[in-house]
Amino acid sequence: MKDKTFTLKQKSNLKILAYWTIAWTSSQALVTFGSKLIWPESTIFIISTILLNIGLGIGLILANRKYLIEGDELEKKIAIESMSLALGLSIVVGLAYSSADQANLIPFNAEISHLVIFTGISILVSIGICRKKYL
Amino acid sequence: MKNIIREIRTNKGLRQEDLGEQIGVSRQTINAIEKGKFDPSLSTAFKLSKSLGLKIEELFQFDE
Numbered sequence: 001m002k003d004k005t006f007t008l009k010q011k012s013n014l015k016i017l018a019y020w021t022i023a024w025t026s027s028q029a030l031v032t033f034g035s036k037l038i039w040p041e042s043t044i045f046i047i048s049t050i051l052l053n054i055g056l057g058i059g060l061i062l063a064n065r066k067y068l069i070e071g072d073e074l075e076k077k078i079a080i081e082s083m084s085l086a087l088g089l090s091i092v093v094g095l096a097y098s099s100a101d102q103a104n105l106i107p108f109n110a111e112i113s114h115l116v117i118f119t120g121i122s123i124l125v126s127i128g129i130c131r132k133k134y135l
Numbered sequence: 136m137k138n139i140i141r142e143i144r145t146n147k148g149l150r151q152e153d154l155g156e157q158i159g160v161s162r163q164t165i166n167a168i169e170k171g172k173f174d175p176s177l178s179t180a181f182k183l184s185k186s187l188g189l190k191i192e193e194l195f196q197f198d199e
Contacts, residue, residue: 006159007152074164074173134167 006072013067020060027053074134082126090119137196141169143187158182 031049039045068079094115101110144154144165151165160179167173168183175183184191 005156007156007161010161072161072164073176073179074161074167077173134172135163 010067010071013063013070017060017063017067020056020063024053024056024060027056078127078130078134081130082123085126086119086123089122090115093118136174137171137198138168138194140165140183140187140194143189143194144169147187154183154186157186
């Protein structure tokens with residue numbers, strides 16, 4: 001790794017992050033659909049896939065951390081600004097959404113998946129805004 | 136913060152990619168620094184200064 005140039009190292013870290021993301025997303029699909037369609041009765045399989053999902057999730061977090069720590073200075077600034085916006089929006093909107101659900105102001109139940117989707121969209125939009133600002 | 140990095144870099148015949156590789160940042164970062172959209176860290180400013188052969192205060196002008 002010492003001999004690698006900066007660009008090659010960044011590409012390599014991004015590739016590793018992509019592999020972990022694919023693995024974790026696949027395990028999430030396995031947890032969601034496996035427990036409903038493949039092994040609905042087997043508690044041991046359901047627990048095993050959840051443990052696998054958590055393990056791969058930790059790998060994904062560490063790969064993302066490494067990518068950011070060893071990454072480009074401007075990319076770090078963009079990531080910090082985007083993540084702070086996404087985190088703030090998720091907490092504020094998430095709690096307001098939950099309160100609206102408790103007060104029966106929305107016609108459906110507030111699910112954690114809605115918050116995950118909202119956070120994902122927030123971070124993508126924030127990254128787009130920050131990239132336009134600096135690049 | 137204003138700077139004369141683009142001028143010095145082109146005089147030395149370096150591309151943004153080359154300078155970025157030398158100091159360990161991306162081409163986009165060099166571009167953002169040259170345009171004054173992004174102020175580099177002290178460590179990157181020292182690397183730029185060393186790589187371009189000028190003092191930091193010659194490369195950057197603090198603009199109040």
